Amino acid sequence: MANLDGLPLSRKQILSIAASAHARTTIWSGAVRSGKTIASLVAFLIQVSQAPPSGLVLICGRTLQTIERNILEPMQDPALFGAVADLVHHTRGAPTATILGRTVHLIGASDARAEGRLRGLTACLALLDEGTLVPEGFFNQLLARLSVPGAKCLITTNPDGPGHWLRKNFILRSADLGIAHFHFTLDDNPALDPAYVAAIKAEYVGLFYRRFVLGEWCMAEGAIYDMWDADQHVVDTVPPIWKWLAAGVDYGTTNPLHGVLVGMDASQTLYVASEYRYDSKEHRRSLTDTEYSAAFGRWLARYRQDNMPSTVAGVRPETVVVDPSASSFIQQLWRDGWSPTAANNAVADGIRTVSTLLAGGKLKVHRSCRALIDEFPSYSWDETKALRGEDVPIKVEDHGLDALRYAVHTTEASWRLPHMADPLQWRRAPDGLDLATVPL
Known part of the structure; x- marks a missing residue:
């Protein structure tokens, strides 16, 4: 075995990289920032250098943008991969990249139609980013396309519900199927600053702590914002606002239109300072878009x-x-x-963002926002859908919470705390990685 002294790799990462050289399918699952992605990238680069000349090399993910952000950009970082980074070439938005001289095809799989993009091709190597986020049909088709002798599939994923098809059909059957599966927790990454680890553990709560810190496959059940405490989170006075971040709007015609005004003070605490709500059922009259816009403007002008x-x-x-x-x-x-913006409507991610702020005492609601305050205690996960591996809230009395989620999650880059400013900081290695020192 080659000497690995000084490399920012844990024993678990090294074992997983070595195992991927022999297993047809390798799955890295577990917590965020736990080192599973860097291990999969090292394994992928090794496999690209040894891949058979016949068959395509693929990188798959939910979208081309997530592939670029999660896979290609880290591989092009010399702080991570040293001189190897110079051998990773990609033009943003292009459907292919060149890695170690090999053409690599990039395939997004955001919906069931993505399965058709795999039809007819023959592959020798595939890296799948965030396996739980692609459709099951796409995943099965991907495995079927890896028909070249010695073909390999490398998969990373954060955990989801215990009923998710990836866990039930593959991870739980890994021994029978010959799959190499490695489970990571936040504490498995030796490159993380202890202060960063402590901050992450403090920020995540409930469901998200179990999944993204402990790496557990656990079901979404009960109250979504179980950390909500009116005594702590409802305020009578909004302090001077340093930046008015956004007005979030959940649009409705038969359902209520709900707007929330969100600002940030000098301590980087977010405040819901005011709300606007129009319920056509109560008023027995629907408004046009023109009327809604005018009413919206009057609400903000009078605050x-x-x-x-x-x-x-x-x-x-x-x-x-x-x-x-x-x-x-x-x-x-x-x-x-x-200056309107279409909201980022990634529901689970948005809920996690709001939960983190509430748990850290960084989100407050003015007492005048009565409708929004009333929605917090009853907002719950749909347990029927959770049994199928889906994290979906029950869609009842959630218009204010949707507006809040839109405003907070979409503007995250404007208020994110300094220690979270660099999402790749956990991956930084002062001397990069020398792939020649990784055992095969």
């Missing part, structure tokens, strides 16, 4: 911030974050001089 002179009224947030399905309302806001 008076605490501790400001009575003559000072009105706020203009940096953006208006709108339910992405409300395209006509977004267009109306543009016509009326606002």
Whole structure:
């Protein structure tokens, strides 16, 4: 075995890299920032250098953008891979990359139709990023396309619900199927700063702590925001706001339209300062997009911030974050001089963002936002869908919470705490990696 002294790799990472040289399928699952991705990248680069000349080399993920962010950009980082990074070439948006002189095809799999992109091809090597996020049909088709003798499939994933097909059909049957499976927790990554580990453990709570710190496959059940405490999170006064981040809008015609105004103070605490709600069922009249936009503008123009002179009224947030399905309302806001943004509607990710802020005491709600406050205690996971491996909230009385999730999650880059500014900092290695020292 080659000398690995000084490499930022744990024993588990080294074992997984070595095992991937012999197993047809290798799965790295577990916590965020636990070292599973860097191990899979090292294994992939080794396999690319040894791949048979026949058959395609593939990198698959939910979208081309996530493949670029999670796979290609780290491989092009000389702080991680030293001189090897110079042998990874990709033009952003292109469907192929050149890695160690080999053409690599990049395939996004955001929906069931993605399976068709694999039909007819023959592959010798595939790296699948975030396996739980691609459709089951795509995954099965991918395995079927790896028909070249000695073909290999490398898979990384964060855990999901215990009923997820990847866990039931492959991970739990790994011994029978000859799959090399390695489970990682946050403590398995030797390259992490202890202060960073402590911060991550403090920020994640409940379901997300079990999944993203402990790496458990656990079911979403019960209250979603079980850390919500009205005594702690509801305030009578909003301090001076340093930045008005956004007004989040959950659009409705038969359902209520709900808007929330979110700002950040000098301590980087987020405040829901005011809400706007129009329920057509209560008023017995639906509003047009033009009327909604005008009412929305009046709401923001009339808002008076605490501790400001009575003559000072009105706020203009940096953006208006709108339910992405409300395209006509977004267009109306543009016509009326606002700067609307279609919300990032990744539900589970958005819930995790809000949960982290609540648990850390970094999200407060003004007492005047009565409808939003009433929604927090009853917001729950759909346990029927959780049994099928789906993390989905029960869609009842959630309009204010959706608006809040849109505003907070979509503007994350504007308020994210400094120690989370570099999502790749856990991967940094001062001397890079020398693939020649990794045992095969």
